[in-house]
Amino acid sequence: MMRTFWGGLLIGLAVAVLVAAAAVTYEVYDTRTLKRTVRRGEVLCGVNTGLPGFSIPDDKGNWSGFDVDFCRAVAAAIFDDPSKAKFVPLDANERFKELQSRKVDILSRNSTWSMSREQNYDLYFPAVAYYDGQGFMVPRSRKLESALDLSGSNVCVQDATTNALNLADYFRANNMKYEEVKLNRLEDVVNAYDSGKCDTFTADVSQLYALRLKLSKPNDHDILPDLISKEPLAPVVRQRDDDWMMIVKWTLYAMINAEELGVSSKNIDEALKSKKPDVMRLVGNEGSFGEDLGLSKDWAARIIRRVGNYGEVYERNIGSESALKIPRGMNQLWNAGGIQYAPPIR
Amino acid sequence: MAGFRHLICITTTAMALALSSAHSWAQQPEDPGDQPGLVADDSFELDPEWHKQIVYYRTTEPPGTIIISTTERHLYLVQPGGRAIRYGIGVGRDGFQWQGLLNITKKAEWPDWTPPPEMIARQPYLPRFMAGGPGNPLGARAMYLGTTVYRIHGTNQPWTIGTKISSGCFRLVNTDVADLYDRVPVGTKVVVRQKPEL
Numbered sequence A: 001m002m003r004t005f006w007g008g009l010l011i012g013l014a015v016a017v018l019v020a021a022a023a024v025t026y027e028v029y030d031t032r033t034l035k036r037t038v039r040r041g042e043v044l045c046g047v048n049t050g051l052p053g054f055s056i057p058d059d060k061g062n063w064s065g066f067d068v069d070f071c072r073a074v075a076a077a078i079f080d081d082p083s084k085a086k087f088v089p090l091d092a093n094e095r096f097k098e099l100q101s102r103k104v105d106i107l108s109r110n111s112t113w114s115m116s117r118e119q120n121y122d123l124y125f126p127a128v129a130y131y132d133g134q135g136f137m138v139p140r141s142r143k144l145e146s147a148l149d150l151s152g153s154n155v156c157v158q159d160a161t162t163n164a165l166n167l168a169d170y171f172r173a174n175n176m177k178y179e180e181v182k183l184n185r186l187e188d189v190v191n192a193y194d195s196g197k198c199d200t201f202t203a204d205v206s207q208l209y210a211l212r213l214k215l216s217k218p219n220d221h222d223i224l225p226d227l228i229s230k231e232p233l234a235p236v237v238r239q240r241d242d243d244w245m246m247i248v249k250w251t252l253y254a255m256i257n258a259e260e261l262g263v264s265s266k267n268i269d270e271a272l273k274s275k276k277p278d279v280m281r282l283v284g285n286e287g288s289f290g291e292d293l294g295l296s297k298d299w300a301a302r303i304i305r306r307v308g309n310y311g312e313v314y315e316r317n318i319g320s321e322s323a324l325k326i327p328r329g330m331n332q333l334w335n336a337g338g339i340q341y342a343p344p345i346r
Numbered sequence B: 001m002a003g004f005r006h007l008i009c010i011t012t013t014a015m016a017l018a019l020s021s022a023h024s025w026a027q028q029p030e031d032p033g034d035q036p037g038l039v040a041d042d043s044f045e046l047d048p049e050w051h052k053q054i055v056y057y058r059t060t061e062p063p064g065t066i067i068i069s070t071t072e073r074h075l076y077l078v079q080p081g082g083r084a085i086r087y088g089i090g091v092g093r094d095g096f097q098w099q100g101l102l103n104i105t106k107k108a109e110w111p112d113w114t115p116p117p118e119m120i121a122r123q124p125y126l127p128r129f130m131a132g133g134p135g136n137p138l139g140a141r142a143m144y145l146g147t148t149v150y151r152i153h154g155t156n157q158p159w160t161i162g163t164k165i166s167s168g169c170f171r172l173v174n175t176d177v178a179d180l181y182d183r184v185p186v187g188t189k190v191v192v193r194q195k196p197e198l
Helices: A002-028 A033-040 A066-079 A095-100 A115-121 A162-173 A186-194 A205-212 A242-261 A277-283 A299-306 A310-317 B002-020 B117-122 B174-183
Strands: A043-048 A085-090 A130-132 A134-139 A153-158 A178-183 A200-204 A221-223 A231-233 B053-056 B066-069 B074-079 B083-088 B100-109 B141-145 B151-153 B164-166 B189-193
Touching: A033 A043, A033 A066, A033 A242, A043 A066, A043 A095, A066 A085, A066 A242, A066 A299, A066 A310, A085 A095, A095 A115, A130 A205, A134 A162, A134 A205, A153 A162, A153 A186, A162 A178, A162 A200, A178 A186, A186 A200, A200 A205, A205 A221, A242 A277, A242 A299, A242 A310, A277 A299, B074 B174, B083 B174, B141 B174, B151 B174
Parallel strands: A043 A085, A153 A178, A153 A200, B066 B189
Antiparallel strands: A130 A231, A134 A200, A134 A221, B053 B083, B066 B074, B074 B083, B100 B141, B100 B189, B141 B151
């Protein structure tokens, strides 16, 4: 009798401890993002307050851009409706804390993936959406083909940025001489370059293409293909919510795989009738990939129909159909000159 | 012989256009929109997307290889060090694109043009023979691909760069085709890629 009593008490205590531990874990680590998103009826996306090509609102508050479309793709995968993505503009210095404190479900805000960012904020960058890096703009009349030809240049750069540090490292490492023209405001850097005070201007390549539009003669300037730093831009989610991380990761990979397989928003109906195994798995006619994500069978077909494949989203926002016209470069598919490579859906 | 081959190229262009625009067949006679005799205004400016430029390009093909992407409408001349010279091109219409590996078998400057009888029947305004020159639809240079009817050539219609208009020939603006011509010898490997089939 006594034994049963103490045994019962012990089991009771053990259960209480487990429940408490589970509660504490729940407090610290959110594992229910998908459930809350579905209950709320929309995905909350942290985006840049205004960056042409990546995320920018028009005068009616309609958002557009590469990062914005990625969030719409996640909303399409879950709700079959890209308008179920709600955009929350976040400043650079608060973005990771806001994600951590659950103000948003995803950060899709031109954020460079780095080890310290994953460690310091308990975050996870599921996959690289856009390979950016620091590069150089030069007047076309200089007929340069490589950054290694820049020795002896006056270089315009924004002061107190990683760009200024990378510049110094690159020129030192290659035994090249240069004069810096350092200015605090980016606008002043652009104006200095435009008025001929520098032979070249360095910043992240995506930024150089956007700033080129502000020059008096954009067509008279080229951006060299060399990159002197790694800036892999990726969406961000909280750690330890693996179900949600999987949805975000495979949304991007579905878009990249779709492009590789030739499936786009224009031929998705045709693709649904395809007998090619890769295409059948992508659009949900074979396997249970969508169900295993906690979504519908046709999750990827929804993304492609409503938002498009990776190439369509790229060209529309930052590529040939946009004002920026950034060449695909590293962001071309791995089998077409770039390094964008998605693991297969199988 | 050169004239005959070019004749085939333009002819197939015309036929391709005729076939692919079957819907408008009744209302509008098949016309590829060639404008022989037209000398393009030098001031025509290409969209930056189609400018010749050096780009990042990773490939297992050796430097000197030409890689054509019909979906992108770009021609890449592979350079050492993970880069390529990229040119904007006009490509074949949907259904008239192809892929594979060929070699440049012959090169010609300012090629002549002899439109075939079928083409003249459809487009009576075309000349019977046209000597090479600035008004010639084949443009400043032509590079022959294998023993096929396909060519990489120039154009007198620079605004067609970036479009899908031919039956499988690749056209560049004259300054670009001349630049490419000077960089590639006979024997150059040409890889043509297009969108995968569903």
